[in-house]
Amino acid sequence: MSHWSFSVSWPALAWVALALLAFAWFGVRHWRARQASRRITLALEAVRWLTLLLLALTLVRPEWIRKIRQTRKPVVAVLYDQSGSMATRDCLAGRSNAVTRSEWVADVLAGRFYAPLEPRFTVAVEAFGAAPGTDEREAGGSDLNGALAAVARKYANLRSVVLLTDGDWNAGGSPIEAAVGLRSKRVPVFAAAVGSDRYLPDLELRDVKVPAFCLVNEKVAIPFGVQSRLAREVRTVVSLRSKAGAELTKELVIPARGYAHGSMLWHPRVEGDYALALAVPVEPGEKITDNNRFATRIAVRREILKVLVVDSVPRWEYRFLRNALERDPGVDVRCLLLHPGMPKGKGRDYLTRFPDTRDELSRYDVVFLGDVGFGDGELTLKDADLLRGLVAEQGSGLVFLPGKRGRHLTWPRSALGELLPVVLGARNAQGQGSAFESRLTLTGVGKGHLLTMLAENPPANGRLWRRLPGFFWHAAVEKARPGADVLAVHGGRRNQWSRLPLLATRPYGNGNALFMGTDSAWRWRRGVEDKYHYRFWGQVVRWMAHRRHMAAAEGIRLFFVPEDPRAGETVFLHATVFDKTGYPLDGAEVTVELRGPDGETQQLPLTSSEEGWGGYEGRFVPRRGGEFGLSVACKQTGRRLQTDMVVAKRTREKVGQPARFEVLQEIARITQGRFRLAQDVEQLVRAVGALPEEIESERRMRLWAQWWWGTLMIGCLGLGWVLRKAAGLV
DSSP states (O other), X not given: OEEEEOSSOHHHHHHHHHHHHHHHHHHHHHHHHOOSSHHHHHHHXXXXXXXXXXXXXXXXXXXXXXXXXXOSOOEEEEEEEOSGGGGOEEEOTTOSSOEEHHHHHHHHHHTTTTGGGTTTSEEEEEEESOOTTSHHHHHTOOOHHHHHHHHHHHOTTEEEEEEEEOOOOOSSSOHHHHHHHXXXXXXXXXXXXXXXXXXOSXXXXXXXXXXXXXXXXXXXXXXXXXXXXXXXXXXXXXEEEOTTOOEEEEEEEEOTTOEEEEEEEEOOOSOEEEEEEXXXXXXXXXXXOTTSEEEEEEEEEOOOEEEEEEESSOOHHHHHHHHHHHTOTTEEEEEEEOOTTSOOOOSTTBOSSOOOSHHHHTTOSEEEEOSOXXXXXXXXXXXXXXXXXXXXXXXXXXXXXXXXXXXXXXXXXXXXXXXXXXXXXXXXXXXXEEEEEEOEEEOHHHHTOTTTOOSSSHHHHHHHHHHSOOEEEEOOEEEEOTTOEEEEEEEEEEOSSSEEEEEEEEEETTEEEEEEOBSOGGGGGTTTTTHHXXXXXXHHHHHHTTGGGSEEETTEEEEEESSSOBTTSOEEEEEEEBOTXXXXXXXXXXXXXXXXXXXXXEEEEEEEOTTOTTEEEEEEOOSSOEEEEEEEEETTTOOEEEEEEXXXXXXXXXXXXXXXXXXXHHHHHHTTOEEEEGGGHHHHHHHHHTSOOOOEEEEEEEGGGOHHHHHHHHHHHHHHHHHHHHXXXX
């Protein structure tokens, strides 16, 4: 049986018919009134009336409805989730021991819980989501919306959907969209929530930060955190093991359902490639044990860092800094004293002039700039441009150490102004002194920063810095610049912006700049000799030279950002190439061969940096996690550098997260279905069986929504314009 349906009442249709008749009557009168071109006028009025008819029909939205009698059994689709989150072990469902969500689903499917529906319905069992351990789990995730929409398209006579899932969706659109589509087709969804909507008892080791490499005899701070889902306080011991068999331990007290962080100082004494493993013992009652361990790798190399110290008056800060760097076996230091009106400083490891060419300056990993400025007998503006290029293009570090001469006020007027982490106070060139001792106070960032880590963990580090001997002078500073990380502030003074930032870092190009606003770090030796003073400056040098030595071979250096990339995010490659004499090589042909974890290789050409310095850049996006091999080659020199990069997998699917009952409840509500817990799946089967049989189904053709309907209206309007032109009305 078929019939027309309109979206207006019959009285409204009668008024539309009267309007059409009135328009036809006026059209006939207009045709009779015109003596010339009567045929064209008749055609024009007919087209006008037809256009008005089409417009009126569009407004009342006619639909041709056909009743189709079903000859086949309706379909009930059983959708079950096999994504990564279903590996969570939190499903009891009448059992004494918890099983994983996927195991519970497998059991109920093996028991054919849907068997009572088979006499009346055709039952179609289908899976969605990627199975644990497949590549799709890493890249695709769980698309609940796509699964519901796909089953609605697949079965024309779909009667209902039984959904077995934990409700965790992390790909595709919102499942509410598919629920609305199923509601319009009168297909209810009966959702069984698999899993628990609360966290399981668990300890999770996380927030572990390990650099890609370090140097021999360098103390590496490895911070970590432990999240507890247990209802009691936990006293545990976190262990750190390496391939050499050495083990470090750290006692940790974690409050009930709380978080605790700690740090270990790892001191490698032999170079090599180390596998590090942090672990937390499994506590009684824990349900998830695979997140109690974190494994990574770190390369330990024997490198000599080249440092240049430029200052004027040999103040105490300079003297003790020079001693600290000279006694560091991993540092090769050169000094330059520029004091106008006096001869340049002389002695062992002293320079007679500033390295005023790119080739000479590019050998330095870190440059310390003390109380020296730009002018007669000091540095030149060309030197400032070279320092800026060294940091931006070659990834070197620049440390600003202002002094009482006030020559640091010339820095903002040079190319170095772009690198400064702080805004200097221009009114007080000599800085601010005090008769009372002041101290540095670490910020939240500074307490856990590798540069300022002098204790074993951030809380102890903050307390240690408060006990360090203070200072009586500091440079006039107004505020930190955008993008800077403030590590320490003045313990007592503040201005209209906040506390005065006296220790701050700021990235610039490929390198970093550090500002130290006091000249009294040497006083930290009081009572403990070199313990903290040497450690701090040693960490400064190694932290700022870190990128330049991430991967190095004869004539080639390479670093990549970020150091711990994840699948799907862009990795920026920066290579520095030197000729056979050790000077930066520009205009060369440099390529990187990428070897993925599946053995597939890719050639990536690097482009030369605009400012030269032997820098070459490129980027790529790893599509999957695993170990990538990088081989950098320079055609002109014939040299090659090989290194590895570990890309973390993109784990959209989280094991151990609570099930999302609210998602399933909303889907069931919108589609007028039912929501039950996993153990009540039999109730859902009975509810599906109680659905009335649909012997007839409707198919609607919306006349007003067809593409040819709009084309016909546009054609009538165009034809009307042509006829008006022919009749001389335009």
